[in-house]
Amino acid sequence: MTKNKSVIKSGGSLLVDCLSANQAKHIFIVPGESFLGALDAFLDRKDEIKIVNARHEAGASNMAEAYGKLTGEPGLAYVTRGPGACHASVGVHIAFQDSTPMILMVGDVSRNVRDREAFQEVDFKSFFGPISKWVAKINDPDRVPEYMNRAFSLATSGRPGPVVLVTPEDMLTQITKAKAPSFSPIIKSEMSSIGFNAVTEKLEKSKKPLFIIGGSGWTNESISSFHKFINENNIPVTTSFRRQDLFDHKDENFVGSFGTSVSPKLISSVASSDLIIVLGARLGEMTTQGYSIISPLDKSKNMIHIHVDPNELNKVYNAEVCINVGMEECCKRLKDLRIENSRSWQEWRSQLRRNYLEDIKSLKSRNFNNLSRIFEIVEKKLPDNSIVTLDAGNNAAWPQRFLSYGRYRRQIATTCGSMGYAIPAAVSSSLLSPEKTVLCCVGDGGFMMSSQEISTAVHYGTKIIILLINNSSYGTIRMHQERDYPGRKIATDLKNPDFVKLCKAMGAIAYRVNGLAEFSSIFSRALKSKKVNVIEIPISINQLSHRHNLK
Known part of the structure; x- marks a missing residue:
């Protein structure tokens, strides 16, 4: 009897087993009757996977998105159909634009009432399709491991982002004999010699290089490697909109961040630079202030664009050099690179640093609570x-x-x-x-x-x-x-x-x-x-x- 219980289980129990197999530690929810079969299974894993009850589905999805940002692993949320999913969509949209790994699971109407405009029924593929990497409905409990492993892999590979899995209410209670393996992380390619040599050659010819770093997929190791490379070569570094924690602000090579109400002197530094190296960032509308700081129409700006996802290269900007590689692989290769003429960049870097330090001084004001x-x-x-x-x-x-x-x-x-x-x-x-x-x-x-x-x-x-x-x-x-x-x-x-x-x-x-x-x-x-x-x-x-x- 015990042996059979360990093999035969419900679709909801198998789903929770798959989360456990993929090292899930937290899941953010607002409970709903459409996924009671999964909720019940979480009770058996309560010491392993912590359920956090939010007060609103938007809160749950935002908590999951922030979790993904902090860990680099998919933030997990589970909400009910219809209104619950609509509320949670804000976190999915954030994860999509912020390139954050996230998996939202949505309880759904039972399979036998689909397409009748059943209670709270929504076409989730149409609803979530434009703001997620993948939307799928798990109709067969035997395929739960397949869908879950694909979700974990997609959420973290290439340009990270959100995946939405829809779980019909009756599928979660259907019996299955499938097992719960974990997904196998993709082994990423190293930075190619062609790309590495292109960066080296451009830097050797540059008199005023400037890095703009951003995006997701950074690790402590990649950031440490990048710091070592920058400190060896005196290159000024900026960060894209709201990616300020990618580089130590107390480091003498940090010279500011792009986004809203940027320092005019920082904007002018882009015009003065003869080489812009964009590492990890998409160069979106907020970073470029409506694509004005760096115009996609300006072909005269010397630029290298390095991004983990080939679909982001030549998407808006046609950089002279485009390199498809992950942040960790790129920074590992750059770590020991020393450019011979890097000392000549010290004055350029120091001026930008002075501008930054001047800009962060507190303002004199008569305003109440300055x-x-x-x-x-x-x-x-x-x-x-x-x-x-x-x-x-x-x-x-x-x-x-x-x-x-x-x-x-x-x-x-x-x-x-x-x-x-x-x-x-x-x-x-x-x-x-x-x-x-x-x-x-x-x-x-x-x-x-x-x-x-x-x-x-x-x-x-x-x-x-x-x-x-x-x-x-x-x-x-x-x-x-x-x-x-x-x-x-x-x-x-x-x-x-x-x-x-x-x-x-x-x-x-x-x-x-x-x-x-x-x-x-x-x-x-x-x-x-x-x-x-x-x-x-x-x-x-x-x-x-x-x-x-x-x-």
């Missing part, structure tokens, strides 16, 4: 070994500009500008690394889109600090209104609740600060706390962005 000064305090007090999660909007510009990052201090943020991301990402980060301080930076607009996940944070005993920047406005949209339609404000003012009372009601410690001295004291107190702390920082709408005041 955010540049507040983040100067945060920078001094925040432990190096911490994780910072950022939301969308202008509120994120201050921690992007005035905090330092690197592999020692991770930055977890979305490049697709999805509001409501930072709090779920902080919950996931703290669950994964409970020994670290997790700092969440969010505006009042984004806060109200996912504040319910504070209850999740409290439920699981996480230690996170939330800096709630409150200007009672959708500030980014207000900024665009003032730029394009001056004086014609509409639909951007917000009437907010009492955030302190709201957060305390969910079990968090909450404060509202009135000045820099009070913030400094409260932030120190929050750093010592073992609970969820929310610090509301009221600011004037006049403090519209880190480079522009409204008045």
Whole structure:
């Protein structure tokens, strides 16, 4: 009898076995009746795979996406059909644009009622197809291992991204004798001699080289190898939008990051450079400020583009040299490369570094709760070994500009500008690394889109600090209104609740600060706390962005 139980099992039990075989440790869910067969099977693996109950499917998918960013392994989420899947689609979209490995499993209507517009029925292939690497429905429980292994492989290979697996309710309870093997990771090719020689030759002829690094697929080893190569050769390094933790900001070769409201001097450095080496980044719209910093139409710019996915090469930019190789394989080859004329780049690098250091100095301002000064305090007090999660909007510009990052201090943020991301990402980060301080930076607009996940944070005993920047406005949209339609404000003012009372009601410690001295004291107190702390920082709408005041 015992022997048969170990062989004959349900499709849901086999699915959970497959997750276990692929080293799953966490899964983020909002439970639904459409996948009860899988939920029941998780009970038998509760000491091995931790289930995290989110309060909203968007929160669950965002937690899974952040988990994928932090680990490089697929973040896992499971939600119910129809509304649940629609809510979770935001995390899938983020994972797609951010190249994050992720697997979303969706409970579905039973197979015998498909195509009748059954309760909460959705055509998931049409719905998720444009924002995922693969969408598949598992109709046969015997094929669960095949689909699961393909999902893990696809999510992590090439340009990483999200996979969606649809599990009909009745398939999860159907009996199967299939077993649960793990997928075999793909052995990647080394950087070719042709590509390596092309990089070497271009660098040897360059007088002002500049690296732009970004994308996903980086490991501690590849980052260490890249640092060694850069430090040997005095080459200035920048990062693409919200990939600031790929290079140590305290390293003398780091000269800034691209994205929103970039330093004008950093933009001019691109024009001055005679060789742009793009490593891992796609050079998307945000990094290039609408493809203006580097124009796809400008064929005069000398460029090398290195990317793990051949489909990203010659997609927008026709670089003179295109190299298809992974970050680890590329950096391993570059690590010991020494360019003979690299000393001649020191002056060029030093000037860009001076520009960067000048740009991150706190700003003199009469604004109440001057955010540049507040983040100067945060920078001094925040432990190096911490994780910072950022939301969308202008509120994120201050921690992007005035905090330092690197592999020692991770930055977890979305490049697709999805509001409501930072709090779920902080919950996931703290669950994964409970020994670290997790700092969440969010505006009042984004806060109200996912504040319910504070209850999740409290439920699981996480230690996170939330800096709630409150200007009672959708500030980014207000900024665009003032730029394009001056004086014609509409639909951007917000009437907010009492955030302190709201957060305390969910079990968090909450404060509202009135000045820099009070913030400094409260932030120190929050750093010592073992609970969820929310610090509301009221600011004037006049403090519209880190480079522009409204008045």
